[in-house]
Every structure is written in C-alpha cells, then in structure tokens.
Amino acid sequence: SVNPDLASERQTPSFCVERLTALLDGGAEQTRIRRAVVEAIESDPVFSRENQYFQTQNERYEAAVRKAVHLQKRMHEMGWAENGPEYVYIYRALSGDVAFLLHRVFMRSISVLGSDEQVAKWIPLATQHQLIGSYAQTELGHGTYLQGLETTAVFDTATQEFILNTPKISAMKWWPGDMGRSATHTVVFAQLYIHGKCYGIHPFIVQIRSLQDHSLCPGITAGDIGPKMNFEHTDNGYLLLKNVRIPRENMLSKFCEVQPDGTYVRQGSQQINYFTMTAVRISLISDEVLMPLMKACTIAIRYSAVRRQSKLKPGEQEAKILDYQTQQEKLLPQLAAAYAFHFVNDYLQELFNRGYREIQRKNFDMLPELHALSSGFKAVITQHCTAGVEICLRACGGHGYSLLSGLPSLYTKILASCIYEGENTILLLQTARFLIKCFMAASAGQPVPPSVTYLAAVKHRKCPAKNKLDFLSPDIYTEAYQHVAVRLTSSTAAKLQDLIQSGVNKHDAWNQCTVQLVQAAKAHCHYIAVKNFAETVEKLETKAGIQKIMKHLCDLFALHGIFSNTGAFLHDGYTSAAQMDMVTASYLDLLAVIRKDAVPLVDAFDFTDKSLNSALGSYDGHVYQRLYEWAQKSPTNQMSPAYERYLKPLLHNTLSKL
Amino acid sequence: SVNPDLASERQTPSFCVERLTALLDGGAEQTRIRRAVVEAIESDPVFSRENQYFQTQNERYEAAVRKAVHLQKRMHEMGWAENGPEYVYIYRALSGDVAFLLHRVFMRSISVLGSDEQVAKWIPLATQHQLIGSYAQTELGHGTYLQGLETTAVFDTATQEFILNTPKISAMKWWPGDMGRSATHTVVFAQLYIHGKCYGIHPFIVQIRSLQDHSLCPGITAGDIGPKMNFEHTDNGYLLLKNVRIPRENMLSKFCEVQPDGTYVRQGSQQINYFTMTAVRISLISDEVLMPLMKACTIAIRYSAVRRQSKLKPGEQEAKILDYQTQQEKLLPQLAAAYAFHFVNDYLQELFNRGYREIQRKNFDMLPELHALSSGFKAVITQHCTAGVEICLRACGGHGYSLLSGLPSLYTKILASCIYEGENTILLLQTARFLIKCFMAASAGQPVPPSVTYLAAVKHRKCPAKNKLDFLSPDIYTEAYQHVAVRLTSSTAAKLQDLIQSGVNKHDAWNQCTVQLVQAAKAHCHYIAVKNFAETVEKLETKAGIQKIMKHLCDLFALHGIFSNTGAFLHDGYTSAAQMDMVTASYLDLLAVIRKDAVPLVDAFDFTDKSLNSALGSYDGHVYQRLYEWAQKSPTNQMSPAYERYLKPLLHNTLSKL
Secondary structure, X not given: OXXXXXXXXXXXOXXXXXXXXXXXXXXXXXXXXXXXXXXXXXXXXXHOOOOHHHOOHHHHHHHHHHHHHHHHHHHHHXXXXXXXOOHHHHHHHOOOOOOOHHHHHHHHHHHHHOOHHHHHHHXXXXXXXXXXXXXXXXXXXXXXXXXXXXXXXXXXXXXXXXXXXXXXXXXOEEOOOOOOOOOOEEEEEEEEEEOOXXXXXXXXXXXXXXXXXXXXXXXXXXXXXXXXXXXXOOOOEEEEEOOEEEEHHHEXXXXXXXXXXXXXXXXXXXXXXXXXXXXXXXXXXXXXXXXXXXXXXXXXXXXXXXXXXXXXXXXXXXXXHHHOHXXXXXXXXXXXXXXXXXXXXXXXXXXXXXXXXXXXXXXXXXXXXXXXXXXXXXXXXXXXXXXXXXXXXXXXXXXXHEHHHOHHHHHHHHHHOOOOOXXXXXXXXXXXXXXXXXXXXXXXXXXXXHHHHHHHOOOOOOOOOXXXXXXXXXXXXXXXXXXXXXXHHHHXXXXXXXXXXXXXXXXXXXXXXXXXXXXXXXXXXXXXXXHHHHHHHHHOOOXXXXXXXXXXXXXXXXXXXXXXXXXXXXXXXXXXXXXXXHHHHHHHHHHXXXXXXXXXXXXXXXXXHHHHOOOOOOOOOOHHHHHHHHHHOOHHHOOOHHHHHHHHHHHHOXXXXX | OOOHHHHHHHOOOOOOHHHHHHHHHOOHHHHHHHHHHHHHHHXXXXXXXXOHHHOOHHHHHHHXXXXXXXXXXXXXXXXXXXXXXOHHHHHHHOOOOOOOHHHHHHHHHHHHHOOHHHHHHHHHHHHOXXXXXXXXXXXXXXXXXXXXXXXXXXXXXXXXXXXXXXXXXXXOEEOOOOOOOOOOEEEEEEEEEEOOEEEEEEEEEEEOEOOOOOOEOOOEEEEEXXXXXXXXXXXXXXEEEOOEEEEHHHEOOOOEEEOOOOOEEEOOOOHHHHHHHHHHHHHHHHHHHHHHHHHHHHHHHHHHHHOEOOOOOOOOOOOEHHHOHHXXXXXXXXXHHHHHHHHHHHHHHXXXXXXXXXXXXXXXXXXXXXXXXXXHHHHXXXXXXXXXXXXXXXXXXXXXXXXXXXXXXXXXXXHHOOOOOOOHHHHHHHHHHHHHHHHHHHHOOOOOOHHHHHHHOOOOOOOOOOOHHHHHOHXXXXXXXXXXXXXXXXXXHHHHXXXXXXXXXXXXXXXXXXXXXXXXXXXXXXXXXXXXXXXXXXXXOOHHHHHHHHHHHHHHHHHHHHHOOHHHHHOOOOOOHHHHHHHHHHHHHHHHHHHHOHHHHHHOOOOOHHHHOOOOOOOOOOHHHHHHHHHHOOHHHOOOHHHHHHHHHHHHOOHHHO
C-alpha cells in the first residue's frame, strides 16, 4: 500500500508518465530492454547494494570484485554482449558499484593507441580476463598538465627494452583505479628518452603483479591510496617504478614507434586522441552526472510529499513540505535542470556522432567546436548537478543527512565528477579560448562553427517583454541568454585586447581575465542549454500532455537561471528592473504549476526502489518504517566493547552512592 | 625543513602574524592559555586523531567514549574546570571528536528547566558521571515544529506517575546524541495529558538503561540510527516508549508543575527558554562553523602555494596554482569571510552578553532583536561557511577528495550545521518576520531596535562612486549593502500587503513571499556583517600592519559579495553598470594584493598540524611525502580475501594459455 500522501500526488498527472519515460529512454523498446536488464540484475542477490551503507572500504572493494567476476558469468548466461543494447543498462543498474572499470579503459587505450599487432595480442587476453588492466596517467604531482608528468622511460638499444623509473616522489602514479589491489598490468604514461633526448609523453604496457601469485613484480612498489570521499569500492592505487624493464614492443605504437636502433618515427594523425577525451567527457554525463541528480530529485520530491511539518494556516493539518514555496524553489529547478541536461546530452551525442562520421572521412573541422562544447558542458553540467544533489540533500533536513537516505553517497560520488576527466575551471577556460577566438574571427567577418555564429550578431537591443507572460515565450528568454553570452564574451575580449595594448604580456593578460572568461564560457553553455531545450520542446509530440509539461520545465529552467543571476541580465540594461520583476513573478508562478506534477515527473525517471537504495525515496513513501527497520540492522547496533571497557568503570565507580 | 615554495610565502608578510593571532584570540594571554591546552591535549596519545580516517563507525564511537572518559581524568590532573578559561580550548583541541556532548545538554536543560530540588538532585549525579544523560526532543516525523511532537506523557493520579508512550512510528525519538548506545537517562519532550486534556510539550527525565548492567529498562526500545555523513563518533539514537512510568517528580518543573491532584500550575516566565535557543545558536558559530572554514582555508591555501601545475608563461617553471586568478577567486573570498564572520561572532557575543544582563534585570526588550540576529546569522554563516569549505575542497582537485586531505570530513561535518539547531530556511524566515514587522513599525514612525533603524531611512539615492578606488571606501560599499537590504525588505513588505489587499489569505500571502523574504533576511545579515567588519577595522591598532591587511580583507569581503550578487545592486539603478565594472576591477585587483599575504593570513589562525589532521595542510608543506606515507598505513593495504576468492580463480581459469 502506498502512503496516502504520496498516492494523492499521482491521482491526476497532467501527462502520461509512461510516455514520458519512453521519451527519456529514446523509445518504448529501449524502456523494455532497460527494464529487463534492471530486473535481471536486481533479482540477483550477488548484486545487492542493501548493505552498502554499512560496509567498510575493504568490504566494498571485495564486493565490487565479486560483482565484477559474477557479472562475467551472468553476461554469458544472459547472452549480453559488451557492444549489445543491454550494456549501458547493466552498468547503470549496478550504479557503477563494480570493479574493473579501469580494465575497460585499459582495453580502450590499447584499441586506440596500439598498433594492429598490439591490439591482436592484448585485447583477447584482456577480454578473457587473463590479465586485469589499469591506466596509469595521473601522478602525485601532476594531473591537469600532461606535459608535466615526470615518470621516465629510457630506451636501451642494447637490450631493446625501455627502462621505467619514478625519479622523485611527485612522479609516483597516484589515483589509477583497479591498480591499488587488483591489476596485473597497466598502461603507464611516461616521458620517452632515446639517446638522452626527450620525446615527450608516451604510453607503455607494464606488468605490475605476477599472474601466478599476484605478488608485485621486481622494481614495482604499489598499493592503495586509502580512504576517499566515495568510490570505496575502487582500489585507486599508487605505483613506484624502479628500473622496470619492458620489451620494446610494449610501447603503444599506433602513432609513434621506436625502431630497434632508436630511431623515433611518428606516424598517422594524433587528432583522434583529442577526440577520445571528448568521447569520455560526453559519455560520463549520462550515468555519472544525470542519473545521480535524477535519483536525488526522486528521493527529495517523494519525501517532500510525505513529510509534513508546521502549518501553512492555523488550525489546519501540518502541511506537506512540498507545499512551501521555499521548498519548491529548492527542488523544482533541480528537476527542470535534470530534464534540460538530459536534452543537452542528446544534443552532444548527436553532435559527437556527426563529428565521428566526419573524422572517419578524414575531416577534422568539427573537432574544435566539439572540444569546446564537450569541455564546457562537462564543467557546467557536473557543477550544476553536483550543486543540485546537495540542494536535494539539504532540503531533506536531518533525514537527508543519514546515509540511509541515499543522498550523501549520491553527493560524495557526483562531486568527483567536477574534478576527474578535466578539472572544471580548466575546461571552462578551454571553452573560453575557443569563444574568444571565434568572436575575433566573427568580428573580422570570417566564418565560425554553427554553435557560435550568434557571436557575430552583436545587437544592442532591449528585451521586448511587456508583461510577465511574455517571459514564458522561449524567443524572449532565449534571446536574453544569447545577449548575455555575447556581452560577456565581447567585453572580456575587449578587456584582453586593452591589457595587451597597454603593454601587458599576453599570458599575464589572459590570467587577469580568467575569472571573467569562466563567466563567459558558462553563459555560452547556459544559452545553448536553454536554446536546445526550447527547440526540443518545439518538436515534441503534443499528445498525452508531454509537450505542455516539458514547456513548463523549459520555462522554469530558463527563468530560474535568470532569477539566480539577475545581474548578468540587468547589467547593460538589456533587461529592465521592471522586467526583472516580471521574471520573478513568472518564475514563482511556475513553481506552483509544476509542483502539481512534481511526483509524476520524478516517477517518469522510472527508478526502482533498489536502484535508489533510499529510505526516503521508495515508491510507496513509507519513509519512517524504512528508516527504523534499516537502522536496526546497522553494525552500530551490535554490542560495543566500549561499555565494558569505559562506560561500566565510569558508571560503577560511584554507583553505590546512587 | 619547510618546502621552499611555502617558505618563500612567509618571507615578507605585510603584518605581524603573532599579533594577528593574538587579535583573533582576544589577547596574547588567551593565546598562551590556548596553546598550553592544545599542547597538553595533542601530546596525549589517547586523544590522537591520526587513525580517524581509517576507522569504522564502531571504532569511532569506541574511541570517542574512551576519550571522554580519559578527559575527565586529565581535567582533574590538569586542574581544568568546566567553567575555567581552558574549557573552550579543550573541546576545540579535540575537534569535537569526543563522546558525552549531549550529556552536557542534558545537564544544561535540567539547570534551565528544572526546579531547585531537581537541580540539586540530578546535577551532582551528572557531574560525577553516575549517570550518562541525553536530550530527546526530535522525532522521526518531527523536527522544526515542536508543537507537532507526538510522544505522550499521561499523568496517573492514582500512582502519581507519568506514563510515557510512543503512539506511532513517526513519534519515535530519533537523532538524540549519546542515546543510541551510551546514555542511561534522557530528557524526553512529550505532550502532557492530565485527565484527558493536553497541556502541550513538557520535558521529563526518563531512565532508559540499567545502571547495573546497561540493559534497556522495561518498556524501552532504543538503539543507534546507523550511518551518517559524519558524526560517526556519536551514537545518535532512537527511542520507543511503551507504558514507561516515571515519578511525578521527573517532570522538569521550573516553569510548569503538575500537582498531586492533577492541577496544572504554570509559574515564572518562559522567555528565558527562548533565550537558551539563542545562546546555543551563537555558541555553535565559533567551534562548529568558523573553525572548520579556517582549517579548510589553511589547508587549501598552503596546498595551493606548493602545488605547481601548468605554466603561466611558456618556458617558465610550472606555476603555483595560487598564482592563477581563478584559484585566488575561489580561495581568498573564503579567507575574507572567515575573518568577517569571526568579527560578527564577536558582535553577537557582545550583544548576547548585553541581552543577558538585561534579562537578569527582568528586561526582555532585547529578545526579539537578539533572536532575529542569532537566527539569521546562524543561517547565513553556516550556509556561507559550508559553501566555503566545499570550495576549498574542490580547489584542491583530486587530493582534496582524499580523506587524508582532511577536507572531506570538514565538509561533511559543517554541512550538518545548516540543519541542526534550526533549519536555515526556517531561521531566515524568522529573521524576515522580524524585519517586516520592524519595517512596518519604522514606516509608521514607531521606534525599532538599533540594528534595524536603517530600515526607516528609505533613500532613493544613487551610489556616488566615481572610480574603482571609491569602491575601497567602506562608506560607499556599506551604504550599497544597506540600500539593497532596505529595498528587498520594503519591496517584499509591499508585495505582501498587495496580496492581502487583493484578498489573498494572509498565511497564503506569506507563503507566496517566502522566497523573497529569505532574500531580504540574507541581505540584512550581509549588510550587518559588512558594516560590522568596517567598524571593527576602524578601531584596530594601526601598528604592525594589522589594520591595513584587515582593511583589505574587509574590502574583499564586501566587493566579493557585490560581485557575486550584482543583480541585487543593479536592480533599481542604485549602482550603474559602469560602477559595477569598477567593482569588478577593484575586486580583481584586491585578489592580487591579498594573494601576497595569503599564507601568513592562514598561519595567523595558528592551527597545529595535529589539529588540521591533513596531508595537504601541514606547516612544512611536504604534501606528497605525507600522502604517500599515510596511504601506506591504510587498512586497504592489508591483504584482501578478494584475491583468493575471486581474482585468482578468474585469472587462473585460463592462465596456461598466456
């Protein structure tokens, strides 16, 4: 039986929930496949995450390895292939709580960077798990700036080997997943030296543990880097190399080869490498960033519909906290953002696929735009969704703070996405560099990529809105976003030029503009997100109330962005104070409208109770029972030695006097 | 030896670090006492926090109990009294990582709410730890709204007892610290019923565990609520009461008494109760909120001075990340906020002491203002500092994400401060209610408390700044903040009146204004914080560079607030776009100025390495060595059963083929 407070929320949705689910999945057939996978995974006790919040880091690691091994068996039994339609759903159904994810990166790097012979040798071994791979790039002292890596690989012509070393502590490999305890092999990135000359960073396959007994190989020091904010299931590792010799054939050599006499040969184009980073950034958005936000929204909104606290009016029953405007203002914009970024993800995927087809035709023209968009959106979406999950957590008060709510682990995990695969500030500055370049080109009348043609159209108009309803027009708000993006880009370009013309070194000038460049990059992405959402809504089917509710969410996403960042829109008078008051009024009105469909909108994400793993977010809304039953199973309810050791002596010291 | 990159930062501070430390401590004598306490605590291995990041919740609890018991012994040996000058520093030196904190709340509640006889009976027992107390107010279904608590206490005239019950699951006590495993007694808040009539919430002393063997008393079900985002050392508990009988004397009866025949007598003023909440909110700011932010700033800024990444100019050495404008823009405003709120805390303490003196003279006039300020600042400071710690964490990239950085635990702990002792949104709305009331009174020419007299002075002037240097004038920016606070309060008051005049029920009207009311309350607190900082700087000694550097920080705090919230200042044209560009220019200039003193400014907080407990924040800056040495001790570097159980079978399955 469903908690009546939650049941009532589902009685009259303005749209068909199942149809929206299908839209999010990309079709009803996808929904069917997904549900089948989820069912298969969740009915298998080995994959259970029920005890996760009670487990130590060691227990989490062990469970993740167990799951990874079991998964191989299950995939075979189910006939699921790594490139099959089910694959994406398997990882999602496991919530990523499984080992050997870096083993996949190991394989991908060999596929992309290895010669045909290397692919032929290593990929079958890796596929059959005759070895376990990792990917060792980041060092203790080096992350963002790859050229700064300090690990060395010196070619020894006499033995036809590379000799790998960690010359100092900051050069120690640090963070690679699966490397701390599991991996037998890893791809090590190191500075290549031949006859004393440095040729820069290259990838080398290095065996680190014995295939017989898993002991560390000679010259290898490796282990686990210890406790982290999340990812307890992953054995992120460290690696010290001391005169480790590997055969010449172990340098991945699709693009660069060292010949037996030490001749260095560069071959083919490395631009595809660049493309790989883009692919990774786009691919992480869905599972690592959107899913956590969607889960957090589901948990917080369902909880807010059953939690009653204080009274809206004297004499009435205590109100659902979802009925408070402040609570709506916390949660509903996060819901709108989840939908907005889902559609951005579709847009990026499509752009990526187009880019990939072009590259296969040796046309690399789309790469700069694709890099700028994937970098900027990786940063903007991870930042926005991380903040969103935190808001959901805090909006659930004390119960949100319990691990049993599921929200803390969603938060501590999504937070990492702001750092890995490119630190967000660095990425935004890459987007900004592209914007400045395109702005200059566009100003000079040169052609620029499609996503930035708007930079050429510098209009000094004013927002034409006359009343609050005008701000529900996508043309009105999209143009406002566009105006802000152009203004921030052009003003920062002007500042940059002024500084350089006044004699400041161009690198110093760039550094002095970076705070504003970051703002410009964010504004660009925000504009594209709003525009894309509006265009997506335009094309949706009008049936079953789908388009209407999506239009509301699009409006909310756009107006929340203006309401939260009024200065950008007011700055040059594009929007007047009176218009800003209209924005506020429309925005607050929308909260009340969307509140009515809030629960159906999260139901459409179609998470099972097991995938949410939350005492607050279950479909039936029996929050308090679940918290109580679950808490009773906590190891903290076992007998503690603290009583006999400390409490009893303390209390009994003078017990007789009581 | 200190890392040269860190040593160079300390060579030419613009001010005397030791003198600033003394200023923060409230005098050199206080610094001396504090250091003596820290030395005594940190040299005692029982109090070590070194293994904290490796421990399970059960281990953390046991250690906290051990420390609490040991502390009693040490305090006796050292001659430290609970009301002595050392006391505040003891808790701080332990970083709060100790049990029986709720035992102190138990004692305070008896002192405040108990009759003289009750105080005489229970306080000595509690002081000598002949019992361990807790404080059971919050229920599974009830936190913010005390009147909604559901636990019942029915008076039985026949036996002269109260019968306590948990009538339904949502009425279960949930969260009380020290209650899950340790406490023998607790103060239970319950609805009092006499002869079938409800008299509202009252406090009752209830024994929950045997003093002999610690078993649960008849009718009691209690345990630990399980894993949380932090506070692993605390046994937050649950409590179910089933026909638990306690003697009539166990109702705390300073203000209300039930006589033997069931007559209910109310006596004395309960306003002091109200005052207790205020005291708690103010008292938590220093240790629970400012200390974590100061620690996070120390860690992140020291790390940013030794971490080198990428190049500012080609051909140069990689740059310290502290030299990047974007990094300065993340960290330095947090540093300025730490100082700003330190001085707000002084201001609140002084106001509180004045209020306390007045109350002792039976003058309660200051209570509403004190309540409004303590509520608003509790919310604003916890919110601001929590965000600040998160920024510090993220600014340290991957290493910030390791528990060994110390930052994750600072974050997960300070986050709770946004929720406990009054959820922040609720508190801000209380401040807003006060503001609206005072604004109405002031508009009608009635007198209002000192902190809000400015509301009467509605000026429609424009900001007089003519160039960017004008924005380094406290008068200019303080007045801008004041203007915004008045505008937001007055416009929301107007909206509220309009809604009511248009026929909207006043409670609905209030709810429809709450998003804006929260903004007004924040603007009020922000204004007071800026004004107070500016006034404090004015009074500082000009010697030793103290006033000058504090002036820079005050400017930064003020301009960062404007820069981050430009819309509020631009809205009605008080500040023009050209002036906003001046703000931005001055703000960015200040970052470069304060960057030079960033390390001395965190050194002045005078944290020891042990108190920071951070691989990134140590005084000597040997970050990578510490991370490596510490990680090697992690339990995740012990042998895992995962190899024998899962990895070996996987790898060996086909090992022969390799």
